[in-house]
Amino acid sequence: MNESDIIARLRAHFPRIGDDAAVIGRQVITNDMLIEDVDFTLSIPLELIARKALAVNLSDLAAMGAKPQYVLIATGIPASVDAMQLTEAFIKAANEYDIEIIGGDLSGAEKLTISITAIGESDRPLLRSGAKPGDRIYVSRPIGASAAGLYLLQHGWTLTDGPPTVGYATKEFALSAIRRHVDPEPEVALGMKLSAIAEVTACIDISDGLSTDLHHLCEASQCGAEIERERIPTFPDLLGSGNALGIRPQDVVLHGGEELALLFTSSLRESELSARAGRPVYAIGRVTKGRDVLLNGEKLEARGFDHFRGGGAAP
Amino acid sequence: MNESDIIARLRAHFPRIGDDAAVIGRQVITNDMLIEDVDFTLSIPLELIARKALAVNLSDLAAMGAKPQYVLIATGIPASVDAMQLTEAFIKAANEYDIEIIGGDLSGAEKLTISITAIGESDRPLLRSGAKPGDRIYVSRPIGASAAGLYLLQHGWTLTDGPPTVGYATKEFALSAIRRHVDPEPEVALGMKLSAIAEVTACIDISDGLSTDLHHLCEASQCGAEIERERIPTFPDLLGSGNALGIRPQDVVLHGGEELALLFTSSLRESELSARAGRPVYAIGRVTKGRDVLLNGEKLEARGFDHFRGGGAAP
Numbered sequence: 001m002n003e004s005d006i007i008a009r010l011r012a013h014f015p016r017i018g019d020d021a022a023v024i025g026r027q028v029i030t031n032d033m034l035i036e037d038v039d040f041t042l043s044i045p046l047e048l049i050a051r052k053a054l055a056v057n058l059s060d061l062a063a064m065g066a067k068p069q070y071v072l073i074a075t076g077i078p079a080s081v082d083a084m085q086l087t088e089a090f091i092k093a094a095n096e097y098d099i100e101i102i103g104g105d106l107s108g109a110e111k112l113t114i115s116i117t118a119i120g121e122s123d124r125p126l127l128r129s130g131a132k133p134g135d136r137i138y139v140s141r142p143i144g145a146s147a148a149g150l151y152l153l154q155h156g157w158t159l160t161d162g163p164p165t166v167g168y169a170t171k172e173f174a175l176s177a178i179r180r181h182v183d184p185e186p187e188v189a190l191g192m193k194l195s196a197i198a199e200v201t202a203c204i205d206i207s208d209g210l211s212t213d214l215h216h217l218c219e220a221s222q223c224g225a226e227i228e229r230e231r232i233p234t235f236p237d238l239l240g241s242g243n244a245l246g247i248r249p250q251d252v253v254l255h256g257g258e259e260l261a262l263l264f265t266s267s268l269r270e271s272e273l274s275a276r277a278g279r280p281v282y283a284i285g286r287v288t289k290g291r292d293v294l295l296n297g298e299k300l301e302a303r304g305f306d307h308f309r310g311g312g313a314a315p
Numbered sequence: 316m317n318e319s320d321i322i323a324r325l326r327a328h329f330p331r332i333g334d335d336a337a338v339i340g341r342q343v344i345t346n347d348m349l350i351e352d353v354d355f356t357l358s359i360p361l362e363l364i365a366r367k368a369l370a371v372n373l374s375d376l377a378a379m380g381a382k383p384q385y386v387l388i389a390t391g392i393p394a395s396v397d398a399m400q401l402t403e404a405f406i407k408a409a410n411e412y413d414i415e416i417i418g419g420d421l422s423g424a425e426k427l428t429i430s431i432t433a434i435g436e437s438d439r440p441l442l443r444s445g446a447k448p449g450d451r452i453y454v455s456r457p458i459g460a461s462a463a464g465l466y467l468l469q470h471g472w473t474l475t476d477g478p479p480t481v482g483y484a485t486k487e488f489a490l491s492a493i494r495r496h497v498d499p500e501p502e503v504a505l506g507m508k509l510s511a512i513a514e515v516t517a518c519i520d521i522s523d524g525l526s527t528d529l530h531h532l533c534e535a536s537q538c539g540a541e542i543e544r545e546r547i548p549t550f551p552d553l554l555g556s557g558n559a560l561g562i563r564p565q566d567v568v569l570h571g572g573e574e575l576a577l578l579f580t581s582s583l584r585e586s587e588l589s590a591r592a593g594r595p596v597y598a599i600g601r602v603t604k605g606r607d608v609l610l611n612g613e614k615l616e617a618r619g620f621d622h623f624r625g626g627g628a629a630p
Contacts, residue, residue, distance in 0.1 A: 022385070091328050103332055115420075119344070
């Protein structure tokens with residue numbers, strides 16, 4: 001039993017299920033739940049927890065190419081958390097992301113629980129299912145930092161500091177990675193641009209890890225993929241400082257979750273797509289006719305995050 | 316600090332907040348979260364937990380007079396709960412309520428957590444804010460059973476049995492009340508009918524208790540209310556059997572939550588409104604110009620459920 005069995009069962013009854021968000025006409029709707037000690041700990045300030053809870057939902061809308069408009073926020077709040085402070089954090093984050101809070105629910109709980117529903121719209125929602133053999137496979141930005149940051153937080157680092165023995169450059173890298181983990185940026189502007197480029201054929205956000213999300217995209221599009229390790233853009237200094245800190249760069253790049261980078265496909269070449277998107281995007285391989293997902297010619301297993309098997313992405 | 320302070324703070328920034336559901340054009344959207352050991356226990360079968368989680372959301376749509384269409388279901392599932400069995404329970408409940416599951420989220424959790432977003436539509440969404448002085452105040456059906464059922468479950472009763480010393484009629488009452496608590500029926504059909512009757516001016520569902528929800532309606536409508544205890548329809552045999560079982564009938568009727576009955580206002584008389592609704596509805600008093608909420612001439616305190624103060628509705 002794992003997550004994909006459950007999604008397959010739901011899809012058999014409700015075919016609209018299975019993308020990053022549901023499409024109803026021009027409207028795109030998603031929801032995600034974050035739970036204390038599963039998805040975050042209270043060592044992170046409420047302001048960042050609120051921002052990230054919004055960000056993971058906006059990232060699902062970004063993957064559909066939608067413009068975010070509204071959110072509903074349901075919270076289960078333990079006695080140790082100041083409910084008004086959390087409310088202020090959500091108001092601030094919503095204003096920063098320029099979205100309107102239109103409703104929600106408040107409840108007591110043992111663990112801080114945040115369930116957000118985000119609603120946006122798009123003239124052409126991007127789906128996971130449109131990739132065609134021959135399309136190039138793209139990643140929107142360098143990846144690997146989120147899982148590296150999580151590893152560091154679990155190994156003695158805080159948001160602002162680490163072991164005194166670590167050198168300046170390594171510390172810079174570590175704090176950047178931690179920041180990327182606790183305050184990831186959804187690719188909202190890029191998603192909207194990609195939605196307007198007819199040659200972009202499929203899109204998903206990297207939330208479970210590149211390997212797992214590439215499998216998701218290929219399954220939905222009934223295709224395979226060949227990607228090259230050397231072409232995957234990697235977070236700056238991950239190879240150098242990462243190794244020194246005990247992180248396995250290859251693993252966090254291939255399998256690290258919560259990146260919120262976009263993974264997408266297009267018939268356009270890298271230079272043309274970057275020009276039309278108005279920023280660099282990174283071609284990492286090609287869509288193939290078969291069903292295999294290959295990395296440098298070898299089978300790439302989906303070793304990212306499964307919400308019931310837990311873990312994966314172990315750096 | 317309580318729930319209404321937080322809602323007031325949110326409303327100051329986001330004026331659409333504050334009704335049972337948010338209105339975007341013809342669309343009506345709500346979400347509610349249920350958490351194990353706060354809102355239910357795992358002594359209740361998953362099938363009923365799933366039905367109730369849907370029901371409380373559909374009740375919010377019913378209060379807006381909307382026809383339910385879609386739901387997104389986010390679940391945090393502990394190891395002790397069979398995720399596939401819960402999935403089957405949601406599929407069954409959605410089919411019974413004739414709504415489409417369009418998305419959701421799956422996560423591990425220590426306590427079973429269910430957050431549902433429900434979407435419906437209405438040509439004329441009913442708000443809490445439309446009540447006018449002189450309008451009659453209505454309750455849609457006899458109330459008091461849900462809190463009575465909760466009390467019994469907390470005092471040795473199960474879904475199917477209680478102490479052997481209890482007589483036949485009392486046992487019938489007790490099991491009916493328990494059933495009403497674990498499997499409450501949202502007033503979807505009535506809500507849609509009321510939405511089509513122009514003389515229905517305001518509506519809310521009784522989820523926090525009659526006293527609290529009447530205060531909510533009066534605050535939103537900037538009016539007061541005078542209701543009469545003798546006119547409030549009471550669940551059959553609550554007065555007789557309830558007392559014998561240790562329940563305080565007056566308290567569960569006035570302050571018991573999770574009834575999912577509708578509380579609404581209209582200029583129409585009881586006989587005419589019942590005829591046009593196609594079923595009995597119960598006038599319990601009048602909307603007034605002042606801001607007091609009175610029961611038989613005395614101030615009626617809002618003693619129903621506050622999600623941070625907890626309790627209320629203590630039977």
